[in-house]
Amino acid sequence: MSDKYKLKKWQDLPPGGVITEGGNAADYETGTWRTWRPVWQKENCVHCLTCWVFCPEGAFLLQDGRTAGGKDRKEIKEIDYFHCKGCGLCVRECPVNKQGKEPALQFIREET
Amino acid sequence: MAEAMRQINPDVVAAFPITPSTQVIEDFATFVADGKVKTELITVESEHSAMSACIGASAAGGRVMTATSANGLALMWEMLYIAASMRQPILMTVVNRALSAPINIHCDHGDSMGARDAGWIQIYAENNQEAYDNMVMAPVIAEHRDVRLPVMVCLDGFIISHSIETMELEEDQAVRDFIGPYRGLHSLLDTDRPVTWGALDLHDYYIEHKRGQQAAIESAKSVIESVSDRFYRTFGRKYELFESYRIEDAERVMVAINSVAGEIKEVVDALRDAGEKVGLLKIRLFRPFPYAQIAAALRGAKVVTVLDRSTSMGAYGPLFGEIRTALYDAEPRPLVYNRTFGLGGRELFPDDIQELFAESRRYLQNGKVEKIFDFLNVRGD
Amino acid sequence: MSEYFEVRWHGRGGQGTVTGAKSLAEAVQGTGKYVSAFPDYGPERRGAPVRAFDRFADKRIRIHIPVLEPDVVMIVDPTLIGSKSLVEGIGENTVFVVNTEKDAAETKRALGLTGQTLYTVPANNISYRLFKREIPNSAMMGAFARACPQIISIEALIKEAEHAFAALLAKDLVAKNLDAIRCGYDEVRNA
Numbered sequence: 004m005s006d007k008y009k010l011k012k013w014q015d016l017p018p019g020g021v022i023t024e025g026g027n028a029a030d031y032e033t034g035t036w037r038t039w040r041p042v043w044q045k046e047n048c049v050h051c052l053t054c055w056v057f058c059p060e061g062a063f064l065l066q067d068g069r070t071a072g073g074k075d076r077k078e079i080k081e082i083d084y085f086h087c088k089g090c091g092l093c094v095r096e097c098p099v100n101k102q103g104k105e106p107a108l109q110f111i112r113e114e115t
Numbered sequence: 116m117a118e119a120m121r122q123i124n125p126d127v128v129a130a131f132p133i134t135p136s137t138q139v140i141e142d143f144a145t146f147v148a149d150g151k152v153k154t155e156l157i158t159v160e161s162e163h164s165a166m167s168a169c170i171g172a173s174a175a176g177g178r179v180m181t182a183t184s185a186n187g188l189a190l191m192w193e194m195l196y197i198a199a200s201m202r203q204p205i206l207m208t209v210v211n212r213a214l215s216a217p218i219n220i221h222c223d224h225g226d227s228m229g230a231r232d233a234g235w236i237q238i239y240a241e242n243n244q245e246a247y248d249n250m251v252m253a254p255v256i257a258e259h260r261d262v263r264l265p266v267m268v269c270l271d272g273f274i275i276s277h278s279i280e281t282m283e284l285e286e287d288q289a290v291r292d293f294i295g296p297y298r299g300l301h302s303l304l305d306t307d308r309p310v311t312w313g314a315l316d317l318h319d320y321y322i323e324h325k326r327g328q329q330a331a332i333e334s335a336k337s338v339i340e341s342v343s344d345r346f347y348r349t350f351g352r353k354y355e356l357f358e359s360y361r362i363e364d365a366e367r368v369m370v371a372i373n374s375v376a377g378e379i380k381e382v383v384d385a386l387r388d389a390g391e392k393v394g395l396l397k398i399r400l401f402r403p404f405p406y407a408q409i410a411a412a413l414r415g416a417k418v419v420t421v422l423d424r425s426t427s428m429g430a431y432g433p434l435f436g437e438i439r440t441a442l443y444d445a446e447p448r449p450l451v452y453n454r455t456f457g458l459g460g461r462e463l464f465p466d467d468i469q470e471l472f473a474e475s476r477r478y479l480q481n482g483k484v485e486k487i488f489d490f491l492n493v494r495g496d
Numbered sequence: 497m498s499e500y501f502e503v504r505w506h507g508r509g510g511q512g513t514v515t516g517a518k519s520l521a522e523a524v525q526g527t528g529k530y531v532s533a534f535p536d537y538g539p540e541r542r543g544a545p546v547r548a549f550d551r552f553a554d555k556r557i558r559i560h561i562p563v564l565e566p567d568v569v570m571i572v573d574p575t576l577i578g579s580k581s582l583v584e585g586i587g588e589n590t591v592f593v594v595n596t597e598k599d600a601a602e603t604k605r606a607l608g609l610t611g612q613t614l615y616t617v618p619a620n621n622i623s624y625r626l627f628k629r630e631i632p633n634s635a636m637m638g639a640f641a642r643a644c645p646q647i648i649s650i651e652a653l654i655k656e657a658e659h660a661f662a663a664l665l666a667k668d669l670v671a672k673n674l675d676a677i678r679c680g681y682d683e684v685r686n687a
């Protein structure tokens with residue numbers, strides 16, 4: 004753990020339990036909670052971004068891309084396993100998965 | 116109290132009416148309607164909402180006030196703790212009234228005494244002058260950077276709240292200069308420096324936050340002393356953490372809160388004229404409680420009668436607990452006992468107080484307390 | 497508590513008894529005395545008996561208890577006569593001011609008084625004349641000045657009451673209430 008996460012003394016806390024750094028949820032490793040792992044199958048994905056919308060941890064990382072017709076769009080880049088907590092929402096909501104075709108998101112047990 | 120509120124001219128007032136505090140907000144609403152203050156007055160649907168709105172407005176960075184009584188205060192319970200723990204310097208007039216049931220609109224201190232552990236500073240007043248003065252000092256205390264805590268300014272329902280008395284009001288500008296502009300900490304509306312309020316806090320941090328809160332309310336004692344001192348130098352009326360009335364050489368001292376102190380002072384004067392060494396210690400600050408200072412002031416007292424105008428059902432009165440704790444280490448330790456009076460507005464007359472002093476004289480002579488706890492002026496033995 | 501001059505008002509809810517006590521205190525305060533005034537709230541209903549109190553002194557007033565031994569008893573509603581509470585705690589020097597058109601001697605008998613001084617004032621009549629309804633408190637204040645000039649003279653009362661009323665009432669009502677005070681003062685009868 005970095006120094007930032009050393010537990011602070013009471014004198015060093017801002018009054019009222021206020022959190023003064025914005026967006027520090029990103030520093031919290033929810034990846035340790037995961038017992039099942041979503042695995043993205045790039046070749047089956049249609050980049051509808053449903054998984055990105057549903058993911059409670061913001062674990063789907065995006066990049067710029069293009070449609071077959073050449074229009075700009077955002078695409079899935081990868082899953083950030085530091086934050087993915089393995090809730091399986093993405094696996095359940097992925098429309099490709101729902102159609103019963105080759106899944107765009109597999110869900111596999113974490114290895115012990 | 117409405118007059119003090121007008122002079123303070125808070126950014127937001129959120130309130131719900133309840134007797135006998137209604138008049139405060141009613142008068143203040145007139146000031147709002149007449150354009151005499153710039154306050155945003157939020158009329159809410161309950162006291163729980165009133166305190167919630169106060170917390171939100173305070174976190175947003177405004178100076179915020181409200182008023183309530185009895186059941187209204189009870190309905191705020193959850194939010195009282197949140198206001199204090201979130202360190203919001205909200206100012207609240209509590210017009211003390213008995214809690215239901217049975218329904219009763221008259222004075223006792225059960226409402227604010229019940230809220231004594233919520234983390235609010237509690238300042239009590241004998242009369243309208245003191246209530247006004249305390250309210251003028253309240254924002255300076257609440258907003259002090261070492262404190263940042265909400266303050267209840269308490270006064271007796273009807274007895275004080277509905278009486279008119281000769282008193283001195285200060286000039287608007289003088290009051291505003293004394294208080295100064297509001298300086299918030301971590302405004303919710305400051306988008307350049309965004310913060311999170313009310314986050315989750317588990318066993319890794321909760322107790323540290325509570326420790327910090329305890330330090331803040333402890334430091335309120337010295338802050339109140341210095342603010343009261345500046346008030347004295349500015350307006351000429353002197354206040355300490357408690358009032359010592361003829362107790363320097365007193366053998367028998369009564370300890371009480373709020374308006375009954377007036378009646379006790381009359382009796383003390385009469386008994387002093389007759390050569391009896393009696394005195395009164397009147398509580399001003401109940402939270403934080405000035406244990407050491409009170410112990411020092413009562414050094415030399417042989418019998419201490421503590422009057423509680425509220426009950427802690429199944430226990431001694433709340434004031435008694437504090438006073439006995441303060442005196443436990445005294446050398447020699449005085450006799451200390453407890454009387455409950457005035458629930459639901461039952462009067463305590465000067466004759467009753469005379470009798471109480473006669474009883475304490477007996478205890479002094481016999482060197483022991485016969486009855487540690489009893490109700491006064493109640494029918495039946 | 498003899499350093500206090502104490503007044504006890506008896507009326508009924510809706511007659512302005514509490515306002516009367518408070519206005520009188522404000523006026524007396526204007527003359528430089530320390531004052532306090534407060535009601536004794538029971539059930540807050542129109543018609544229910546109400547009491548209100550004044551205390552006047554040359555030093556700061558520290559007590560808040562109801563007046564037990566009044567120097568003056570102000571009876572705003574004569575239909576209360578017969579109630580024991582009107583004469584509770586009175587002494588030989590207690591002065592009565594009663595809103596009634598009846599004869600003073602008869603009123604004294606009805607109250608069971610012996611040596612005490614009693615003033616009557618037709619405050620309802622005055623009120624109907626000026627306001628076309630029953631708000632006798634201003635006329636009662638005028639009668640008080642007649643009964644207790646040592647506390648406040650009629651001139652001072654008019655002057656100070658004008659201040660007090662101006663904060664509460666519209667201009668024409670201030671004038672009418674001052675008229676009521678003067679009529680109250682003028683129409684007092686004594687026994």
Ligand code: SF4
Pocket residue numbers: 043047048049050051052053054055079096097098099100107108
């Ligand atoms: S929901 Fe499925 S198809 Fe849509 S972007 Fe995510 S993985 Fe691809």
Ligand code: SF4
Pocket residue numbers: 041057058059060061062063082086087088089090091092093094
């Ligand atoms: S399993 Fe849950 S946390 Fe992980 S990527 Fe899918 S939705 Fe996000």
